[in-house]
Amino acid sequence: MTKDEVLSQVSDIIRDVLDQPELQVTMDTTADEVEGWDSFNHINIVVATEASFHVKFNTAEVEELKNVGELVDLVLKRLASKK
Amino acid sequence: MSITDLYWLPKQTTTADQLRKLASAASVEWSELTRLAAERLDFVQTNRLDKIFTKHFTAVNPPLELSAKPVRLAVLSSSTTDHLLPAIRVAGLRRGMFVTTAIGDYGQYLQELGDPNSKIIAFDPTAILFAFDAQHLFGNAGFATSAEDGRALVENALQRVCNAWKLARERFKGLIIQQSVLPTAPGIIGGNEHRFPGSLASLIDSLNTGLRSLADAEGVALLSLDKVLMSDGLAAWHDPGLWHRAKQEISPIAAPAFGDLVMRLIAAQVGRSAKCLVLDLDNTLWGGVIGDDGLEGIKLGQGSAVGEAFVAFQSFARDLSRRGIILAVCSKNDEENARSPFAKHPDMVLKNEDIACFVANWSDKAGNLRSIAEQLNIGIDALVFADDNPFERNIVRRELPMVAVPELPEDPSLYARCISDAGYFEALQITKDDLQRSGQYRANTQRELLKASHTDLVGYLKSLQMELRWAPFDRLGLQRIVQLINKTNQFNLTTKRYTEQEVLAVMDDPEALTLQLRLVDCFGDNGIIGIVIGKPQGQTLLLDTWLMSCRVLGRQVEEATMNLTVEEANRLEKNILVGEYLPSKKNGMVREHYKKLKFGLKEEKSDGSTLWQLNVPDYQPFPTFISIVRAQHD
Numbered sequence: 258m259t260k261d262e263v264l265s266q267v268s269d270i271i272r273d274v275l276d277q278p279e280l281q282v283t284m285d286t287t288a289d290e291v292e293g294w295d296s297f298n299h300i301n302i303v304v305a306t307e308a309s310f311h312v313k314f315n316t317a318e319v320e321e322l323k324n325v326g327e328l329v330d331l332v333l334k335r336l337a338s339k340k
Numbered sequence: 341m342s343i344t345d346l347y348w349l350p351k352q353t354t355t356a357d358q359l360r361k362l363a364s365a366a367s368v369e370w371s372e373l374t375r376l377a378a379e380r381l382d383f384v385q386t387n388r389l390d391k392i393f394t395k396h397f398t399a400v401n402p403p404l405e406l407s408a409k410p411v412r413l414a415v416l417s418s419s420t421t422d423h424l425l426p427a428i429r430v431a432g433l434r435r436g437m438f439v440t441t442a443i444g445d446y447g448q449y450l451q452e453l454g455d456p457n458s459k460i461i462a463f464d465p466t467a468i469l470f471a472f473d474a475q476h477l478f479g480n481a482g483f484a485t486s487a488e489d490g491r492a493l494v495e496n497a498l499q500r501v502c503n504a505w506k507l508a509r510e511r512f513k514g515l516i517i518q519q520s521v522l523p524t525a526p527g528i529i530g531g532n533e534h535r536f537p538g539s540l541a542s543l544i545d546s547l548n549t550g551l552r553s554l555a556d557a558e559g560v561a562l563l564s565l566d567k568v569l570m571s572d573g574l575a576a577w578h579d580p581g582l583w584h585r586a587k588q589e590i591s592p593i594a595a596p597a598f599g600d601l602v603m604r605l606i607a608a609q610v611g612r613s614a615k616c617l618v619l620d621l622d623n624t625l626w627g628g629v630i631g632d633d634g635l636e637g638i639k640l641g642q643g644s645a646v647g648e649a650f651v652a653f654q655s656f657a658r659d660l661s662r663r664g665i666i667l668a669v670c671s672k673n674d675e676e677n678a679r680s681p682f683a684k685h686p687d688m689v690l691k692n693e694d695i696a697c698f699v700a701n702w703s704d705k706a707g708n709l710r711s712i713a714e715q716l717n718i719g720i721d722a723l724v725f726a727d728d729n730p731f732e733r734n735i736v737r738r739e740l741p742m743v744a745v746p747e748l749p750e751d752p753s754l755y756a757r758c759i760s761d762a763g764y765f766e767a768l769q770i771t772k773d774d775l776q777r778s779g780q781y782r783a784n785t786q787r788e789l790l791k792a793s794h795t796d797l798v799g800y801l802k803s804l805q806m807e808l809r810w811a812p813f814d815r816l817g818l819q820r821i822v823q824l825i826n827k828t829n830q831f832n833l834t835t836k837r838y839t840e841q842e843v844l845a846v847m848d849d850p851e852a853l854t855l856q857l858r859l860v861d862c863f864g865d866n867g868i869i870g871i872v873i874g875k876p877q878g879q880t881l882l883l884d885t886w887l888m889s890c891r892v893l894g895r896q897v898e899e900a901t902m903n904l905t906v907e908e909a910n911r912l913e914k915n916i917l918v919g920e921y922l923p924s925k926k927n928g929m930v931r932e933h934y935k936k937l938k939f940g941l942k943e944e945k946s947d948g949s950t951l952w953q954l955n956v957p958d959y960q961p962f963p964t965f966i967s968i969v970r971a972q973h974d
Contacts, residue, residue, distance in 0.1 A: 270384070273384045273385075273388065274384050274387070276363065276387075276388055276391055278360060278363075296586070297423065297586075300423075300582065300585065300586055300588070300592065301383070301384065301387070301423070301592055304579075304582070304591065304592050304593055305382075305383070305384050305592075308382070308593055314581075315581075316580075316584060316585065319581065319585070320585075
């Protein structure tokens, strides 16, 4: 999967979890700037991402996520190590 | 095939579009929501559906046309459970039940229950779910070096749980559900962990064992997550990372399954579990097509793995029937072909007499399912339809959304597991009557034969040699009484539901009339088939509850019961009997009940409910062929 493909899939997940179909998501998007992206929904986004890509993140990795780009990179890293 | 995926529900390609459409709709229909809830939804979709639901329907703005009473569930937990509530509400939708929830402050359940001003008390729950984690129950130590200390820790934890139940019992009448403790502790010994009873893993094991007997004794329903875990594994339910991050003991991924498990128990308590398994034949009960392959050609029994898989599925169905689930057949076949394996195939586990209603023809299955429900006198929403053919399944789902149609896996070895995992037939207990039910349906078939041999009804009724054995409510009949009161929908004048405590209360009232009625005839005991509760009001006895099992319709039981009721009213020195009819979606058949019993109409209200009155001294007993006998307890 390319970075763009992963970003697109992650963006869909974020829009679904937050229930904001029109939300614009980029690699630089952070939780703070999106309404409704609280700690509760943050967990849901991470868990839904894991389920959607069939990967699992480490506790420390999840704690360190700063923006959508880092989540996308984490997915790519996991997908690469699966091969 | 994991329970956390709700794999028995059909995956639909339209789900995403539907959710999007409803999210922006100005108004949504209750039926649109319940239909969507019957599809396989992941936790994100479940949350979205819940958002739509809670936006349009609230406690002050409930859906109209509900077929079950609204449920108010309070969740009192030692860890985070907010993320599980949407899934519980959606599992309610899946059953056509309107569920609202309240949650106690994290770990504050004793205060919530004890304080008369708490929000939980104000919420007035109809059901309470307790969910405690091991750390909460055993403290941070959670370890004992001696077996005695281990036992003491377990005893202490059980005591705390039991205290919470008792506190809840003092304030609420409804169902209490206790989640078993998740076995999250890693073993420190290994396969023989139990030989060190003080390890946390052993403590949790002992606690769950203790909870089972304690819950039985206290009338509490168990949510046996520790058992459910065995099919998907702990990792599917519990993510240690989420526990440390957010004190979520159950992962959001498992929320839809958790919600479904909770609602199964609540549905079972209010009599909304399914009652009948309707089976297709070709490639469902045996491999191949009986009409094409013939008796010798179908795959069934020893000799092939597939043949054995079908035998195993039949055994599962037979066991369901032995514990009281009615079996029916609905198949596109010539009837003679369809019946031949039941009569002639040596490997058939199911026999003709196991099937209470056998429909084999070439008409559409939806219509046939309707007529099966009618013939069995049960609601169509009490049917589960098992068919290997996805096309037939989808038609039935479209035509009859209230019928549960499991998405059977392709491999017949997995049929039984699928139906069991789906939890359609959840029961809180099995009564003696449940165990006799399949025999009772068989006896019904014999009664039908006898009826056919008599040209006149009178001769038939006479030949049955019926006895109505009655007794006031007693502890012996308690379980069955509570079960009947809570699950009878059709022949039920008021559909008033009673908890065990409420039944006990009316039992203790010497002025009240309580009747449990059993019908025995030459073919056997039909079990307890009728309940009457009368409440005193001065000179009047108000018939608060009158319900009967539809199995015994048309046999003069109503008239015999009426004769008995009047005798009892005389004994209680009441001059007037007042009967009440409260219309529900399902009890239209008894609208004229009191009129038929010679009551006069006293009052008719705008909601369709009616009050009927009868002067006891003027009463002329109905002639019947039933002898009335006071039951002698064995």
